[in-house]
Amino acid sequence: MATQRPIVFRWGIISTGHIATVFVKDLLVDPQTRGVADVVHKVAAVGSRTVESAQQFINKVAGGDTSIQGYGSYAEVYADPNVDAVYIGTPHTFHYVNAVDAIKAKKHVLVEKPATTNLAELHALLALAKEHGVFLMEAMWTRFQPVALAVRRIIDEGSLGAPIMVHADLSSDFDLENIPKTNRILDPLLGGGALLDLGPYPLVWAIIALYELPANNRGIPSVSSSMVKTPLTGVDANTAFTLNFPAIGAQALLSCNINIPGVGGPGAVLRFRNGNILIPTPIFHPKSYTVQWFDKPGSGVVEREETVKSKVVGGGWHFQADEVARCVSAGKTESEIWGHDKALLAMAIFDEVRAQGGYVLPDGVEKVL
Numbered sequence: 001m002a003t004q005r006p007i008v009f010r011w012g013i014i015s016t017g018h019i020a021t022v023f024v025k026d027l028l029v030d031p032q033t034r035g036v037a038d039v040v041h042k043v044a045a046v047g048s049r050t051v052e053s054a055q056q057f058i059n060k061v062a063g064g065d066t067s068i069q070g071y072g073s074y075a076e077v078y079a080d081p082n083v084d085a086v087y088i089g090t091p092h093t094f095h096y097v098n099a100v101d102a103i104k105a106k107k108h109v110l111v112e113k114p115a116t117t118n119l120a121e122l123h124a125l126l127a128l129a130k131e132h133g134v135f136l137m138e139a140m141w142t143r144f145q146p147v148a149l150a151v152r153r154i155i156d157e158g159s160l161g162a163p164i165m166v167h168a169d170l171s172s173d174f175d176l177e178n179i180p181k182t183n184r185i186l187d188p189l190l191g192g193g194a195l196l197d198l199g200p201y202p203l204v205w206a207i208i209a210l211y212e213l214p215a216n217n218r219g220i221p222s223v224s225s226s227m228v229k230t231p232l233t234g235v236d237a238n239t240a241f242t243l244n245f246p247a248i249g250a251q252a253l254l255s256c257n258i259n260i261p262g263v264g265g266p267g268a269v270l271r272f273r274n275g276n277i278l279i280p281t282p283i284f285h286p287k288s289y290t291v292q293w294f295d296k297p298g299s300g301v302v303e304r305e306e307t308v309k310s311k312v313v314g315g316g317w318h319f320q321a322d323e324v325a326r327c328v329s330a331g332k333t334e335s336e337i338w339g340h341d342k343a344l345l346a347m348a349i350f351d352e353v354r355a356q357g358g359y360v361l362p363d364g365v366e367k368v369l
């Protein structure tokens with residue numbers, strides 16, 4: 001029997017910071033270690049604001065692989081005919097402009113979270129992607145990890161009954177007093193603050209447990225929120241938001257903080273009529289999940305509990321890369337797992353939370369209003 005040749009998918013990497021580093025390390029992990037035989041990733045080009053930084057990155061992350069082209073600009077990556085898709089790992093407020101340039105060069109795009117700075121930018125980006133017939137996805141890596149896929153299956157299988165409530169928090173102490181005010185976590189010019197950086201993660205669990213339910217029928221939740229801002233630069237240090245999904249009679253209570261560590265224990269609890277699913281911290285890459293079943297619906301008495309561990313070779317960013325390669329080679333312009341509707345939902349919620357919290361970005365940061 002003839003074996004199918006894997007797709008060799010060629011990436012152009014935009015920027016050389018933290019996330020670009022860990023993403024590229026994952027691209028270089030042998031896909032067979034995660035049971036993937038249909039895709040092979042190739043790093044074709046790396047673009048940085050300086051060619052020295054691009055070359056340093058190639059040396060450090062890819063062992064100096066001479067087949068990788070290092071460029072001293074992002075534009076050269078977009079123009080490179082050996083690049084199938086561009087991965088954008090710049091700070092939030094550059095996602096829109098970088099993705100626009102990539103799309104205009106007819107490249108498929110995987111753009112870091114949050115997809116853009118605001119909803120209007122994302123609408124404009126999606127219209128442009130449609131015009132040029134290219135694939136676009138927000139890099140919501142958590143949704144593609146084995147734990148998220150398993151949780152989705154358990155919810156669909158139905159033994160837990162209807163979901164009622166999601167609690168999720170992501171907190172991290174970024175040592176705000178001792179980092180430069182130009183750090184992307186603090187700088188309003190870079191979309192600093194807890195919401196845009198950490199908010200996508202509590203939200204992804206609400207999307208999985210509530211938004212994705214067929215009974216929700218892609219219903220948009222109402223949002224109620226509050227923000228505490230740091231006097232250092234005025235960005236949000238602590239943000240709490242609730243989402244109410246009227247179509248399914250369920251809600252989510254979500255929070256994110258950049259000036260305190262997490263409390264330990266589960267970072268996300270998905271609560272159903274017949275039990276719970278507990279997601280340990282860090283909720284962006286949980287290494288296990290626990291399902292609890294009650295002795296009878298609504299009792300709260302746990303009769304049976306099962307913890308399943310998930311072993312991943314690599315950092316967990318490669319699953320989303322596999323999805324991009326598969327979608328593009330199948331001629332799709334969006335993923336069915338993390339489609340445009342979910343990126344749009346996230347940006348709509350973040351716009352609303354910022355509006356309710358009075359977090360106004362400096363003039364010129366939002367490229368589309």
Ligand SMILES: NC(=O)C1=CN([C@@H]2O[C@H](COP(=O)(O)OP(=O)(O)OC[C@H]3O[C@@H](n4cnc5c(N)ncnc54)[C@H](OP(=O)(O)O)[C@@H]3O)[C@@H](O)[C@H]2O)C=CC1
Pocket residue numbers: 014015016017018019020047048049050053054089090091092094112113114139141184196197284
């Ligand atoms: N999915 C995940 O797990 C994570 C996602 N992220 C997301 O990735 C994005 C980048 O975060 P992170 O990698 O931590 O950031 P870093 O500051 O580590 O890297 C950002 C890179 O962007 C480039 N860049 C271009 N313009 C600027 C500018 N004006 N200021 C600073 N950097 C600039 C630089 O690369 P160069 O000099 O080469 O041009 C820089 O190294 C964010 O949107 C964040 O939300 C971040 C962490 C984890």
Ligand SMILES: O=C1OC[C@@H](O)[C@H](O)[C@H]1O
Pocket residue numbers: 172197198284
């Ligand atoms: O996506 C992310 O996940 C981990 C955090 O530490 C980081 O700031 C954020 O961008």
